[in-house]
């Protein structure tokens with residue numbers, strides 16, 4: 612839903628090709644809008660809702676083979692950090708969750724959190740998440 616690089620790295624057509632009803636001339640610069648692909652209601656039910664369980668038991672993965680979901684891009688310019696990122700994300704997130712209790716600042720709740728994005732080469736939250744780590748009391 613919130614891809615880190617919403618338009619991927621620009622490509623250039625090596626030859627003139629026909630894609631559906633469009634002719635892409637040789638040399639044209641191509642931007643692949645994976646932000647829009649990940650929110651396509653023809654593919655994703657309630658695409659704007661945060662439903663991580665939607666991926667359970669799904670054959671679609673993030674490794675560039677399924678064009679419905681391309682957070683790391685695909686093809687010869689696919690993110691070379693993918694294997695590292697996939698390992699580190701689980702490790703870092705689970706360490707943080709395991710070591711602290713977490714609270715959002717200023718009474719913000721997950722339901723009211725501002726999820727607006729700031730568009731750019733990389734996608735950022737318009738308002739940063741301010742999460743407060745609290746000691747775990749037994």
Ligand code: HEM
Pocket residue numbers: 615616619620621681682683684685686687688689690691692693695696700
């Ligand atoms: C969750 C973490 C990450 C995400 C979501 C991500 C996403 C992406 C995406 C979408 C691209 C463009 C791919 C394309 O155009 O097809 C990219 C390129 C790239 N990423 Fe990552 N990345 C992540 C982590 C990393 C890490 C950990 C490294 C390095 C250790 C890395 C290094 C690179 C490099 C060098 C490129 C440019 C590749 C090229 O131009 O051929 N990335 N990344």
